[in-house]
Amino acid sequence: MNAHERDNALITIFMDRCLPLLQNKGHDYSGDEDALANFRRHGLRGIIVRLGDKYERLNSLVWKSQDAKVAGEKVEDTLVDLINYALLALVVKEEEEPEPPDRVLSAEETVDVVYSRSPLWRVKKREDVNETKT
Secondary structure, three states, X not given: OOHXXXXXXXXXXXXXXXXXXXXXXXHHHHOOOOOOHHHHHHHHHHHXXXXXXXXXXXXXXXXXXXXXXXXXXXXXXXHHHHHHHHHHHHHHXXXXXXXXXXXXXXXXXXXXXXXXXXXXXXXXXXXXXXXXXX
């Protein structure tokens, strides 16, 4: 296994750890009906605050670990939380600003992309994007 294959395998392992935790915490915080209700209530800015808190915790764990008074808290756990908050931020941002991004997925085809709880938006073909810019 080369370094690239090893890195991809590790990323897959970490992402497989993130999703179940995200789903379980969503259930515990908000229930089954709307697992992201608490994040929708405060929007993207609320998630940014939580990301900042997690960043500060990570900074503390890495740089001041010998002074830690909470036993058992791991750097890995905080990193997983940061990943999950970033994913939640993407979902909430999409709901708050459902306009299509200014990017092209393919020159040959138009791709319909549907996000959960957001309107359908269309990513245009390269030719269409170029026409609107000229």
